Amino acid sequence: MTVRLRLPRRALAAATAGALALSLAACGGTTKDSAEASGDKAGSGKTANPNAPMEKGLKLAFLPKQVNNPYMKIVDDSGIAAAKGFEAEAKEVGPSDASASSQVSYINTLIQQQHDAIMISANDPNAVCGPLKQAMQQDIAIVAYDSDTAPECRDVFIKQASSEDIARTQVEMLAEQIDGKGKFAILSATANATNQNAWIELMKKELEKPEYAEMELVKVAYGDDDDQKSFQQTQGLLQAYPDLKGIIAPTTVGIAAAARYIDGSEYKGKVAVTGLGTPNQMRQFIKNETVEEFALWDPKQLGYLAAYAGGALASGQITGKEGEVLKAGDLGERTIQPNGEIVLGPPTKFNAENIDEYRF
Structure with a gap:
């Protein structure tokens, strides 16, 4: 990471004028441009x-x-x-x-x-x-x-929190809700989302622990943080894996869409939904017992x-x-x-x- 010394923007005009005067008076001295041209990082150190x-x-x-x-x-x-x-x-x-x-x-x-x-x-x-x-x-x-x-x-x-804590918390919640057994899927946001991918990789690592030996991640689906697409992806997961026991959605859009689909389907009470969501959007699903527990930071x-x-x-x-x-x-x-x-x-x-x- 490049470390830069930042002057308050409103001081830049005066600083620029002073730097110009100094550069004119000191021919052969090192300027910012010449330092960058030689490969030095501006402001480093x-x-x-x-x-x-x-x-x-x-x-x-x-x-x-x-x-x-x-x-x-x-x-x-x-x-x-x-x-x-x-x-x-x-x-x-x-x-x-x-x-x-x-x-x-x-x-x-x-x-x-x-x-x-x-x-x-x-x-x-x-x-x-x-x-x-x-x-x-x-x-x-x-x-x-x-x-x-x-x-x-x-x-x-x-x-938001350490990636390890976020990944571990989601796996722990699902394991508790499905008694540590069965197939489950992850419903993520976009395929390129930095945070989602980091958490998913750490969840996979967490699943290598002996206590999760009877849990199987069968699919990572992507709803692109779009409510309707996430809803459809949830439907598709249950059609492809009718014996699915749970869904982890590490995205607030995804978890709400998954919960909404489960709430209106035959899978309510049979498929656990957890992940990351806000209390306001998930309150109704907690109250009607579609969702048992989820997590987030403030x-x-x-x-x-x-x-x-x-x-x-x-x-x-x-x-x-x-x-x-x-x-x-x-x-x-x-x-x-x-x-x-x-x-x-x-x-x-x-x-x-x-x-x-x-x-x-």
Whole structure:
């Protein structure tokens, strides 16, 4: 990961003028352009200023996988509200579909609009890299959240919880619900989603443990984070595997669609559905016993943390280097982990006993 020393955007004009004067007076000295041409990374080895104030009037933008995703809406609305708390302007923009390249044009527009920070939940880790690197070259802070980009294409990644905890929790929940025996399927989002693929691979690893020897993963299906397609994929799974005992959907769109299909079918009470969902969307399925238990982190806190990371990067308080400390308002401090990751916290399990305690 490239570590860059970021000046507050509103100081760039003065800094640029000063740098121009120095370069004219010191012929033969090393400039940023000449350093980059020789292969040096701009800003490498420089440190953040944790005592720098949060700059006021910053322009932040949230770019979700798709704007009509209820979960993404919760995350982004919370981030926008958090930005107001440190006197920044924030908005949500994005595509209505979750295809790999659908976010590219929005990144280009945000660059043209000279935003200070872009928070992105990537549909594809590599498809967005080109324009994101262009944004970084123009001193725009890049915060990946929920679904990561390739590490070289952002400053930090706001991770919902450790991937190991997320994967382990989902396998544990299903095992409890099907008594550790039988065939099951995974209903994922898009085939290229970074977070989904990481969790699925770790779930497969978790299944190698002796206690899961009688559980068999028969299929990984993709609903593309589309409600109707996820509903149809659930139907298709049960047609192909009539003896299926359970479905894990590590996506809020997928779990709600799967639960809706099971609720209106002969499989209710016979096929367990679990995974990641929000209490508000899953409440009815918990109440009518279609779903026994599912998990998630607090999406409001995820958006809040992403907003503060964007503001701190744009203000020069952090650069994304391992060991730096992000001061995140009401959430307290988070130490930046290897590879620029900032972890929100462990997932929470929701069931009939506690779901009414949560409203998101």
